[in-house]
Amino acid sequence: MNYQMHLFKGAPDDEAIKMIQYYENLALEYDPRGYCVCSSEGKDSRVLGHLYRRAGVKHFYLNNMTGIDPPELVRFQRKNFQEYRDAGYLAYSVKYLRSIWELMLKKKIPPLRTVRYCCAELKERRVQEQGNALLSFGVRKHESRARAQNRDELEIVAFGKKGRNIIMPYDNEENRRTFEVCYANKEKRLNPIVDWYDEYIWDYSRYWNLEQCSLYCEGFTRLGCIGCPMARKAGREREFARWPGYKEKYLRTFERMIEARKAEGRIIYDYARTAQDWFDWWLSDRPTTDKDEAQMVLELSEY
Ligand code: SF4
Known part of the structure; x- marks a missing residue:
């Protein structure tokens, strides 16, 4: 060729x-x-x-x-x-x-x-x-x-x-x-x-003049789920700034998760007392060995 x-x-x-x-x-x-x-x-x-x-x-x-x-x-x-x-x-x-x-x-x-x-x-x-x-x-x-x-x-x-x-x-x-x-x-x-x-x-x-999604022209290099935990913090922040409605939906869901956890008598983590705090923690660029995350994984495996 x-x-x-x-x-x-x-x-x-x-x-x-x-x-x-x-x-x-x-x-x-x-x-x-x-x-x-x-x-x-x-x-x-x-x-x-x-x-x-x-x-x-x-x-x-x-x-x-x-x-x-x-x-x-x-x-x-x-x-x-x-x-x-x-x-x-x-x-x-x-x-x-x-x-x-x-x-x-x-x-x-x-x-x-x-x-x-x-x-x-x-x-x-x-x-x-x-x-x-x-x-x-x-x-x-x-x-x-x-x-x-x-x-x-x-x-x-x-x-x-x-x-x-x-x-x-x-x-x-x-x-x-x-x-x-x-x-x-x-x-x-x-x-x-x-x-x-x-x-x-x-x-x-x-x-091949193969059309690609317009978002690549805006500087996005990878496209996928908005807020995906596998992506880096900077990328996720950029996504939430670009599509604020999704940030709102996540925040509302964090709020509802807190209410549900309280109703069921589950642990309320220190960094998750408010929807915003939990969201910020979730967005932070933590290593996968982070002990808070490990604690949640353990919790999840018990239910
Ligand atoms: S892990 Fe990421 S890519 Fe997979 S469904 Fe969840 S948000 Fe989407």
Whole structure:
């Protein structure tokens, strides 16, 4: 391929397309609709879908609506999914069963880095529309060349005790692999761009004139759930400044969690006496070993 992309050494898009084509028969064995391309329509999954269309393999699209994605991304996803349908592809948008607000009230603890109960419900939940299909994700294990590490082609996803240490499909972790099999539910996952660097995503999008969500032009580098505990404090603050209505919703939910905890006679943590205090604590950039967080994890495991 004669790109001016000197960065594209080894033509990773050709490699990805070959891989997608190679596994197509397997995908068809699992589901006659072919691959299930899981897409939020963020930059990585947008590229992933484009690779599938270029590969000419059977596939369909699935989007898990989280209810806390940025409104601009939601509109972009809806528009793109309609275009995929117009082009003859199946494209499903599936709504959560319980909102993040309902989940927080049920747990009475906000989602934490160490307890991402919301991922399992909002993003990881098996849905009827996916059938038995071989899933494909746009996860990548490094954001930049600087973070590159050795890689393997095949890995089995191992589940930790009590559901911890699970690699969620939307995670970008160093140990993501191209082909993954999840023991817990036998799901198979193909991650064709797992080794791509950020530059590849942007070079590819420019080369193919692939429209990306407008929020990237505002300086956002990663798009996902507003307020996600996995993101850094500065990024979350920026999100709450950009979408203050979501901050209000979180604060209201923290308030209701405090009321519910009092009603049930549960501990009211020192740093969580008011909704604002708890929210500020939650937003602080704590290490994962933080003892307060560890205490909440322990509490959660006891209920
Ligand atoms: S990405 Fe973050 S906020 Fe969204 S569901 Fe997962 S842990 Fe929760």
